Each structure stands twice: as structure tokens, then as C-alpha cells.
Amino acid sequence: MADNKLLPKLSQNLLEILDDKEYYDITIEVGSDPYVKVFRAHMVILDYRSPYLRRILSTNKKKNDGILTNIKLPNISPEIFHVLLRYIYGGSLSLEEYDISDLIKILVTANELSLQELIHYIESFLIKNKTNWMEQNFELIYQTSFETDSFPELQKYCTDLISKEPDKIFNSPNFSTIPERLLITLVQKDNLQMKEIQVWEHVIKWGLAQNPELPSDPTSFSKDDFNTLKHTLQQCLSFIRFHDLNPKEFSKKVLPYKRIFPKELYKELLDYFLDDDSKETLPRISNLKQTSTVDDIRRVTNSDKKPQEDISMESGTFTKLDENKQNVSTNNIKNIDSKIITFQHADIISKWINRLKSTDKPTTSYEFKLLYRDSRDWSSGFLNRFKKFHEICLNQPHTVTVVKVEGSNEILGGYNPIGWKFDGDYGVTKDSFIFSFNNHNVENYILSRVKNEKEAIRKILYLSQGPSFGDLYLFQSASNQLKISCKNTTYEKPISRINDSIILEFELFKIDI
Template sequence: MNFKFFDKLSQDFSELLSDKKEYNVVIEVDKEGNMKSFTAHSVVLRCHSSYFDKELENAPTNKNHIKTIIKPNISAPLFEIILKYIYGGIINIEDTDTKTIYELMINANELELKELSRKLESYFIESKDSWLRTHFSLVYHSILDSNEFKDLKKFYNDIIVKYPNLIFDSGDFTSLQETALVSILKRDDLKVEEIKIWDYVIKWGIAQNPTLPADSKEWSKKNFEALKITLQRCLPLIRYFNISGEDILKKVKPYKKILEKQLWGDIIQHSISPNKPITSIVLPARIISNRGLPSRTISTPELPSRTISTSELSSRVNDPFSTIINEEHIAELSSWIDRKSTIYSSSNIPYEFQLILRGSRDGFHPKTFWNMCHGHAGTIVIAKVAGTDEIVGGYNPLAWDNLKSGWMKTNDNFIFSLKNGNIRNSILSRVIDSDKALYYHFSDTQDIYGPKFGSCEFMIKSKASDFIQDKQCWCAIPTLAKYEKPIRTTSKRFSIYDYEVFKIINKQIPNCTIR
């Protein structure tokens, strides 16, 4: 029989970290002004980390036989967490913000603390997938050239293949490192129209040259040359010969000076006479859709039949319940529906949140909302604001109806902002003008408007018929408010990063609609 006393062993080693009597290593971390020294024991460091094992071989020793290691790229608070893990085998991240946990994972990998690094990698994929999507540029560049983080790479490769717009339309797309952008552009399975890829590449290139005039018609030869140099690794990866002649003239021609003369001549020739031979390299067309799989028709009681592919059906079965909210949010929203003064515990949530629509899966066209949500009552709309940690939304006990128009009356509506990332507190705002709780738009305006709560206190809208494109969504602070209080601190309009609509199902009475 084995008796194991790991808790006591962990406690003893944690106390050893505080013991200054027999240390033989000093580790200096952080930069000047914030630099801090930590004492440690070489035998413990070598045991846990092959990185420290190698560093200690070459570290200088002073007259007291103490070795010094300098790590200016790790902050003191982070290294303190790491050192406590090395000695005690315990990490507490409960009150730690997500970006700090991410930096902890990157530093753990650098220090070859593989167990910790892999544990945090799993934590992000399982619990922080929304944060990973929002901070694509930051994370993807960090892991791209690493031999580790295989699960995170798979997570991002799946996003690139399935939902490339979430990358290109994210708030930090223009901060994407060149190596990461090139890696994406090389993909043959990038499911985006080639002219849109061109637009994104131009947008990225211009963002790297902030001194360029806003109007390209005012650009000098030197301005075009600067953009050409910036995009020298990206331009050869565009599939120019898969862009329509109309788009070539409208969108590519204004920037023809950044292309080689031979290439531009071949592009024009191909658009006029596609069968004539050209000398430029012709890259294969990207695989926009999988034509090898058959389609099947699925009907639901409340929606008209629509055709979806077998691959889409398979992906839906394996979809996470949400890419935006977590179980804690569900408990909070459920308590608001029931007008409870305290939040339900995770084990006592009375409702199931059944996904009806997800923008990144079903599309961001306003008409998609009205078609897919038509007939569904007792729903919650949840949207992630592009470029921020904000999650906003609204609850509607009534049925969405794409044939009705005008003001809808209900006493049970509410709008909200959920705590997330840097947003420390949730905001609940109940309807106060029940006669104007919601507004259903006429069918001829459903190409622009999605759900609208009150006088635009929460509204999803796009003049471009794409909610992630043109910053027309709004949480207004109107003079004659229909809800108790604003759910954002600004009236500034925004695009959304993703949005979801859930039907609220009573677990005790599954067929009961919550109103």
C-alpha cells in the first residue's frame, strides 16, 4: 500500500521558497525601474525545467557560489506566479485577467514548463474561446513559429477555414504580423472571395503606413512604392485571375502601380481574352465550398425548409453551445428572466439555452436573423462588440415575426451588458415603456435592420447588409428612453464580432415557451 502526502509536500516546498538560508540562485526579472530579484535553489529549478538546467550550466557564479540568471522579458508579478508553481505545483488564476493568463502560458512555454503550458493551453480552448477569437492577431503570431501549442494551432486553423471573416473583420486585424498574414494568404482553402482578400490586404498594407494620404487619388509615386514594399510578400499570393473583370477595374486598378507591369498586363489581357496564354504565375482558385459532399434538406416546425450540406450539419452537431457566453452568464441571465434577487447557482439553472442562430456559422445578413428567428418566442439575442470585451444583448418574450411591423408591447423585456474580460460588472436594464419595448421592421427594411430594442437602446443594423462591416449597430442613450438605463457608457456605434440567438427552454417543461 502506498501513502501519498502531496499536499504536505507542496506546502513544504512552498515554504522552502521563502527560506533565504541556503539559496544558491538569484533570478533578476523585468526591466529597469520594475526589476526585481528572486532567490531560488538550483536543484529545484533543474528538476522542473530543462530551460533552467541549461541556463545554470552557463550562469556566472560570484564569490559566495551564487549564480545569477537575468530574464528582462518576464514581469515580476508573472515570474512570482511561475516560481510558486515550480516549488508548490499550484497555480491560482481565479482573479487573474485573461491577458495575464495568456502571458503566463507563453512564458511557461519559454521556460520549458511543459505541464503548465499545456494545462493553460487546454484552459484557453475550453474556457476562453471567445477571447481567443477576439485576440486572434496577438495569439496567432505568438504561436505560429513555435513547435508547441498544437491544439491552439488546430483551433485557429479551424477558424481560418470555417470563419475567415472573423479574422479579417476583427478589430485587431491590421495589427496582424506579416508572417501570420502571409501564412493565411497561402491557404488554398480560405473561403473568402478573392476580391475581398485583395481589399483586406490593401487595408492591412495602408494601416502599416499611417502617413499615407486618406485618398489614394492624392498619392505620389513614393506613396505607392511604400505600399508595394510593405506588401511585397503578400501580393504574389493573391489569385488575380479569379477576380472578375468588373472588380479588377473598380478595385484593383486604383492600386495598379504596386503591381509589376507584366502582371498588370496579364491581368487585363486575361479579363478581356481569358483563353490567351499569359506569362505570369497563375495560382489555383481557392476552394470556396466543398462540392464533393451531397446536400440534404432539413425541416423544422417553425422555419421553412432550407438546404444545408452534410458538412454543415456535421459541424452543427459538434458546435460549442456558445462562442460568446459561458455558464456563469447563463445563470445570471436565467435569474433575470425569473426576476430573482440572487443569481442561480450553476447546478440550479432552470433553463436550457437552445441555439437558433450564430452569425459566424449562419451569416451576418440582417435577413438571416428574420428568417431563422421567425416564429421563435422567448429568446435572448447576444452580441460581442468588435474590438472590445463587451457583450451586449436583449431578452424578448414575444415571437419574432418577419411579417409584422411596428412597435411591440411587453412588460418583460430587458437589455443587458455582461461582465467579461475587462468589464467587471454586468448591467441589467428592464423596459419602462412597455408600449415601445421592441420595434419590428417592415419586410423591405429587413435587409438593413435586425433586432431593435426600444429607441435603439440595443439595435443590430447594417447598411451594407453585413453586421460585421460598417459600424451601424448601436446602444443609444436616447432622451426619451424606453429602458431603465444605458448598457454602454458611450453612444458610439459599432460593428459586431459575432452574435447568437438562443431560445429559452424550461428544463422541467421542455415544450413550454418562456414569456
């Protein structure tokens, strides 16, 4: 007789023990008023089957006074806990019996109880059997999978779907309900398997869906209508590769919405598409090796152009420049992996570190090594957002923080030459600085050096506090939002007017000096 044929009987007996009303030694109150249910269980089984419950039980040692041990799980649904308790005892769970929405709840609760084997089992089941539902409810799957690092298979499913089959998300009936952050993640994917004009059309579709009062035809828009759509899409526009469009696509699909563009970007695009020599399709930056310099990009995109013409990279797009306009040299930047800044930004920041002007010739070659990216490394939990930042960046000197803010064309950031400390004391240095760039013009910036070196780096103690300079600090709000604030007390001048603004993304780089 094969060994596994004995397991069903064992599972049945263990479930009978769970249902027994005589020999239990612990009660568990699950849920919150008015929906609370009390479960009877056995400490030895809970201790060995759930690391989470083991930790709770270790602080509730059984006493020899005849009083039962009691624990409370107010944040868990009684219905879901009932399912998982039977799994804990019986070691089996028939997933086909449950609605997919309930399976997601079971998955999330299994993670809370540290039931790793079950997590893997549910992930595999969903990916193998429920892909259609997950595509239709991609927002829920995406949000659930990236709230924690415990769902790697679902995370891979989401990233693969975004890259390889974006049309399934864009064409989903629920596409218009996805949050802006997910839309930006989709649009900025360098290996997106979709034509750029299709990306643009979906972005417009999403923007109109957020404002159902707007006409579907832009020729019927009022000035206020354009301003409304402009405000809705302002964070997405910089990630569209407009230079990958052909002139007909630009004329028919983009020009009708010209009034939603920032003036600098619109002028740049108009100059590009009116130039007969600029009609060829340009590749996405990611199609080139990441270690390429702007000069390498020029050689690829400009091989058939006249000698006096030049190509510069700004905010992820290509801009045609006059030969007499001074370009920012980026030859000294070895490499940068960023969703926020380009080689040009990094070059200017490097000069500031050396106390040079942006127009000075670079004297040192730096490498920007990505240590932390919020969309990749953030930690879930109430006021726990920056846990990994504290772990990864402790005592790391020479770091640059860059931030993209919702509702702003600015890129904000700061340089910390000393190691990050999380002991609640100020960091003292005379070499730190904070800065802001205009998202559409790398040469439009504000640099502010520290004037009160004793409070150059802000006090950081809690896991809800991120990179913080005297006048620029990142934090997790009580409503669980990632925010940034600026003021002007310890640095020379203000770099922005934002206050308590929501962060779309932030990154922290180690500078090899």
C-alpha cells in the first residue's frame, strides 16, 4: 500500500479532533464587532502548523490554573479563518469550491498566518486555472501581489502580462478603473509589446473615463475641458514615446489634444514632426544597451542626418537641438538604472557633488548604483513603508535620492554624503544639498546647499520615515499614503512649493566616489 493512501484517513481524524468539543485547550476570537466568532483549537497543532500563531502563543504561555488560553484575531474574517483552520488541521483544501474573490481573501489571510505551502498552492492554482478572471480583474491581482513580497509567482505573472500581453489589460472592461500608478507602470514599460499610437489611444481613453462629463470628441472641448484632461494625464504624458509615432498618427491622433501638453513639450514635438529630416521612427531608449551614453544614442538615431543636427535626450524622449545650443555632457556617467532621471540629470548632480557649475567640464566619473526603488522595495503594513529602506541604506554614505511627485512636473531630490542613521539624531554635514528639476527641461533646475550643517539630515527614527533632509522629507501618512514635504529652514533656498504631496515613485542611488 502506497504511503500517500494513508493520508486521507489521517486528515479525517485530525479534522475530527478539531470538531471535538472536549479536549481543546485554546479559544480564538476572530473578527471584530459585531461579527466575532469563537473557535476551539489545540495549541500544539497551531504551534507547529502556523509560524504566525506560534509567535502569538509564545507570548501567551499556558498556565496551570485551569483557565483556557485565549487569543484574538480581530483583522481576520471568521469565514476565511474557518477555511484556513480546517486546512491547518486536515492539510488539504479544495480550491475549486470557492469563488475566485474568496480565494484572494484566503491567499491574503494565509500570508498573515505564514502558511507558505498554501500560498504557493493557491498562486499556482490561480495562474494555471483562472487567468481569464485575473486579466479581467488585473487591478486587484496587481495590487494584492505587490502589497507584500510573499507572492512572487503572482508578481511574475503581472509583470509578464504587462510586458508581453498589454492589450489584455488595456482592452479589459475594467481598464478605466485601474489607478494612475498602474497606468504609469504600464506606459513606462520599455519592452511593451504594443505600438506607441495604441498606447496613446488607451491613455486618452483612460483620461476621458476619469472625467465622464467630458465630450468624447476633442473638437467639442471647452478650455476648461482641456484643462481637466491635462490635469488628469499630466503624470502620464512624459512616458509616451511620441517620437515613435509617424507624422500621420501625430496629426490625426495627437494634435487634436495639443492643449493638454506643456508648452515646451508641444513645441518640441511640433518642431520634430515639421522637420522633413525627422520622419523616421526612433527606437525606445531601452532598445539600446543601458550603459550607452547619449553620444551612442546619437550615433544610432542620427546616422543619416546632416552634420549640424544633434539629438538630445530629455525625460525619456529625443529632442532635436540646434548646433549652437550648449548640450549637457553625459560622457562621464558610467551607468544609471532609473525610472525618474536620465543621464543628463545624473551628470549635473555629479557636478554639484564636486561643487562645479552645470556648465563646467566634468572632472570625475561616477556610477549611480540603484540601492532602493519604492515600487520594487517598499514594505506593506501600517506605518511600515520604509522598513527595507532602513535595512538597505543603513550607514550607506554618498547617496542621491530622487522623487517623482503626483500633480507636478518637478523631479525633487537630495544628496547625502554621510551614512543614513535611524537613531533619531540629526546628521551633520556641510556638503549635502537638495534640488528640483523641471520634468521637461533638464537645464531648468534649482540647487539649494545646506546652510545649517547641524541639521542637514533630518532626524529619522520610525519605519514610516524615509530619506529626509532638513527641508525635504519623505514619510508615510496616517492614511497610509506615501508623501513628501518641502520647506525652507536649513538650506539656502526653497526648491519647490509642494507640501504633503503624494509620491508616485522615488529612488535612492549609491554614488561610487
